[in-house]
Amino acid sequence: MIECGPVTLRPIESRDMEQLRSLINNPGIAQSVVDFGFPVSSEQQQEWFQYVQPNESAERFMIEAKGDTVGSLVVAKIDEDNSTCEVGYKVERAYQGHGYAARAVCAVLPHLFLEKGMECVVACHLPNNLASKRVLEKAGFTFEGIVRRAVYRNGSRMDLWYWSITRTQFSGKAGVADAAEK
Amino acid sequence: MLLRNDSLELRALEPEDGEAVMAILENPVVSVNLFGFPAKAAEMGYDAWRRAASLFRNDFYFAVTERTNPRVIGICAYQGIDYRNGRTDIWAAVTPDYIGGIDLLLLLTQTAFNHLRIEHIALPCLAYDARMISLAEQAGFSQDSIFYSRIKKNGNRYDIIIYTLLKGEGGNTP
Numbered sequence: 001m002i003e004c005g006p007v008t009l010r011p012i013e014s015r016d017m018e019q020l021r022s023l024i025n026n027p028g029i030a031q032s033v034v035d036f037g038f039p040v041s042s043e044q045q046q047e048w049f050q051y052v053q054p055n056e057s058a059e060r061f062m063i064e065a066k067g068d069t070v071g072s073l074v075v076a077k078i079d080e081d082n083s084t085c086e087v088g089y090k091v092e093r094a095y096q097g098h099g100y101a102a103r104a105v106c107a108v109l110p111h112l113f114l115e116k117g118m119e120c121v122v123a124c125h126l127p128n129n130l131a132s133k134r135v136l137e138k139a140g141f142t143f144e145g146i147v148r149r150a151v152y153r154n155g156s157r158m159d160l161w162y163w164s165i166t167r168t169q170f171s172g173k174a175g176v177a178d179a180a181e182k
Numbered sequence: 183m184l185l186r187n188d189s190l191e192l193r194a195l196e197p198e199d200g201e202a203v204m205a206i207l208e209n210p211v212v213s214v215n216l217f218g219f220p221a222k223a224a225e226m227g228y229d230a231w232r233r234a235a236s237l238f239r240n241d242f243y244f245a246v247t248e249r250t251n252p253r254v255i256g257i258c259a260y261q262g263i264d265y266r267n268g269r270t271d272i273w274a275a276v277t278p279d280y281i282g283g284i285d286l287l288l289l290l291t292q293t294a295f296n297h298l299r300i301e302h303i304a305l306p307c308l309a310y311d312a313r314m315i316s317l318a319e320q321a322g323f324s325q326d327s328i329f330y331s332r333i334k335k336n337g338n339r340y341d342i343i344i345y346t347l348l349k350g351e352g353g354n355t356p
Contacts, residue, residue: 036266082217082334119339120331145327148346150302151267157301157348166331 002061004107007100009061009073014049016062019069021045023090032129033090034151034160063091063104070095073104075112083119085112089135096131102138109139113170121170124162126153136163140173185244187289189282192244192258195235199245200228202254211278215311217333217342220257220273240264246276246286255280258290260298269302270294274314283313287321291347301349308333309341318345322352 002009012020023029024037024045040048052060059075071091078085087108089101105123112118123141125132141163149157165173185192195203206212207223219241223231235243240263246256256276263270272290276283287305294300305323307314323345331339 081222082332084332119334122329122332142330144330145344147304147326147344148302148324149348150269150304150346152301157268162327162329164330164332 002107002111004103006065007103007107008064009104009107010064012049012060012062012072014046016069016072017045017049018042019062019092020072023072023092026093028093029090031153032126032132033088034124034126036151036153061104061108063089063100065095065098065100065103068095070098070100071104073101073108075108077122078116083117084122085116085118086122086124087112088123089132099138101132101135105135105139109165109170113167119167120164122162122164124160126151127159127161133161139165140169141165142169185289185293186249187285187292189249189285190289191247191249192289193247195232195243195245195257197229197232199254200232203245203257204228206254206257206275206277209278212275215308215314216275217308217335217340218273219261220259220275221335235259246274256286258286260290260294263298263300265299267302268300269304270298270300271304271306273305283317284320287317291321291352295349303347305345305347306342307345308335309343315343315345321347323347324351 021040021042024040030037057078061073062069063071063073071089073087073089076086076088087105089104091101109121112121123136142165144162144164147160147162150160151158204223207216207220213224219235226234235241241259241261243257243259245254246258247254256274258274259272261271261273274283274286274290276286291303294303305318307318309328326344326346329342329344332342333340
């Protein structure tokens with residue numbers, strides 16, 4: 001369990017599969033995330049859980065706030081050789097706009113830098129996902145640049161905006177978690 | 183199918199290419215610019231490295247030869263082909279005395295655009311790799327993002343510059 005103010009991150013469990021499935025199948029959320037996903041059945045979701053538990057080099061958390069499970073956060077592309085990883089997050093529509101994603105990212109950074117020894121944590125988002133941009137700004141990430149027309153969405157190619165935070169930047173940003181509270 | 187243009191040919195890596203491939207990858211002029219999976223060849227040894235490379239479903243590694251000479255002069259790859267988004271990374275390393283690197287990049291890019299339905303090619307370069315950056319620019323690539331502090335090499339951290347080429351740019355057929 002990782003705690004940061006009103007937000008708690010806990011590892012995903014079998015009971016979370018329906019909520020994760022609803023996040024994947026939600027058209028509004030699917031439009032705003034980088035990875036395109038096909039619709040997922042309950043059975044496929046459970047199979048996925050059985051598969052990823054022993055096999056995946058990623059860490060997956062549910063985001064809890066005020067007693068509710070409000071979304072999910074994944075630490076993926078963990079590269080032990082270069083001590084880098086990528087974070088991604090989804091928050092249920094009903095809970096968006098409350099700063100939960102920013103607090104969740106702030107919460108996971110000490111775990112990644114201080115416990116897992118990461119040197120650089122990366123994130124990217126679609127240009128029209130300004131909420132995600134704001135999450136990364138609040139969490140102390142630095143904008144790196146744009147990779148032009150990197151993904152295909154709605155019949156056209158879209159840029160990806162890349163952000164990162166290094167261990168040095170993380171150490172120098174005391175109060176990042178406080179900033180997320182604002 | 184062999185991939186070829188007027189001067190070069192790309193073929194699968196064979197077990198007997200080990201000596202030539204390792205001579206290239208362990209050449210100090212080349213190895214200083216290696217990162218990621220290609221940089222692991224030295225510690226893994228050629229046979230294990232080649233077998234591991236073949237397990238990546240979306241990576242394809244090739245031996246580079248001149249059409250007039252079967253000697254292996256380089257190694258190159260499509261890395262992480264993403265068919266859903268029509269994108270791939272490319273990587274290449276050639277013997278320091280080979281001056282036709284631009285032909286190799288053009289062969290890789292034209293094959294990707296014309297045969298693999300790729301529309302976005304990324305060439306990640308170490309920020310100090312002046313040779314590869316020059317080749318990328320000659321081949322029509324544009325600098326996109328800089329990925330800060332992304333690579334750990336010899337105890338230090340280095341930036342990666344992402345060069346990209348889109349279908350229709352750099353003289354490639356739209």
